[in-house]
Amino acid sequence: MYEVDLGTMMSTAHGHAAAASAPGLERQHNAVLTQIDMSCTSDVALALPAQHYVSTSDACNIECHYCPRQSYYGDRWENGFLPVEAFREKLGPLARAAQLFGLYGLGEPFLHRDFFEFVRVVKEAGAMALTNCHGMSLRPKVNEHIIASGLDRLNVSMDGATEETFNLLREKADLETVKRQVKDLVARRDAAGRMAPVVYLAAMINAENIGELPEMVRMAKELGAEQIDFSDTVICNPEDLESSVSGLPIMWEKIDEAKALGRELGVRVEYSLQKPFPWRPIPPAEQAEPCPQVCELAWGTWLVGKRGEVKPCCFIEWEYGNAFTDEPQRIQNGPEARELRRRLMSGDIPRECRGCGCAQPLTERHQRQALDRAEELLQATEMSEAERARLREIIAGRRALVDARWGHTAAHVPA
DSSP states (O other): OOOOOHHHHHHHHHTTGGGGOSTTHHHHHHHHHHHHHTTOOOSSOOSOOSEEEEOSBOOOSSEETTOHIIIIIGGGOOOOBOOHHHIIIIITGGGGTOSEEEEOOSSOGGGSTTHHHHHHHHHHTTOEEEEEEOSTTOOHHHHHHHHHHTOOEEEEEOOOSSHHHHHHHEETOOHHHHHHHHHHHHHHHHHTTOOOSEEEEEEEEOTTTGGGHHHHHHHHHHHTOSEEEEEEOOOOSGGGGGGOOTTOHHHHHHHHHHHHHHHHHTOEEEEEOOOSOTTSOOOGGGGSSOOOEEOHHHHHEEEEOTTOEEESSTTOOSOSEETTTSOHHHHHTSHHHHHHHHHHHHTOOOGGGTTOTTOEEOOHHHHHHHHHHHHHHHHHSOOOHHHHHHHHHHHHHHHHHHHHHHTSOGGGOOO
């Protein structure tokens, strides 16, 4: 019931691109199509990617103990930078339809001499630009460029609240230096009367820093960060298994404590489940009854490497295509991308997706809510009535697929 003719669907969705080609309208149009895609009613993606995470730099001048650069790739890792000309020509146009560009990879973005050109291209297209850094590059001149560039969000990796822990996990970095430089950035931003960049802290949870989670929240408040994001340390080296606290009672206890303190201090605290053991064989329990899954990355996200290679996420080794040489629709709806979506929807979950927090059970409620959001977005757009009617027709067709899948209508959806 989910097999839909690609040619018919794509012509219906994109045959009227001229009607949505004005700045803003193109993004609105793509946002509606993205929500339709998120209903997981077809292996064909109607939308262009809403999110791009682009590896602008694969070079780094610090060494983190658990970083895949050392713990997984080792001698196979190649430092390098994404060519800004290729980004401008091939990815720049896609920013007109995208919501977000994350301008970072497994390296320090500010080592790229043209980093702020990436930001300029994204911002001129109207998309949100963010990056993730280790904090040692945030010297006064760099901070001035960050503020002037309009970068929307800066994530600073902070894996400890004490010098002992931080400097152990992030060799060649220094906690006090990073704190001083983040404070300088926030002070310059506020003095300039700017709202951006919003500063977030990011921390990977492991046995070394689990006791410091509440103190990291206090540190976020001290530095002027609006949010701190916790996630599992990805253990790439089996020898480091004992350093993982993923799923243990102590982890949940400290996360709850950190969230309570965040509410008290006015700092948002979020936790996202990673796939903590990507190398581990699939346990028998995970090989049981097939369960259809949804992963928004599979429909709406591109990870782009420095040579243009495109994947849906960092845990998958194979590629969709190449952003520098292939047409966007060939990548977004090529055989590799569609096969991944088919397997998720059918419950034949790829090994790379098993045990990953991004893959969640595909439920009727999820499908209906995605289509409801598409309808809400459509109602709020500035599109012509004719274009809205075309999109409503697509939404109605998807609702019919959901009805057929679950054997009843929306009026009978369980609470």
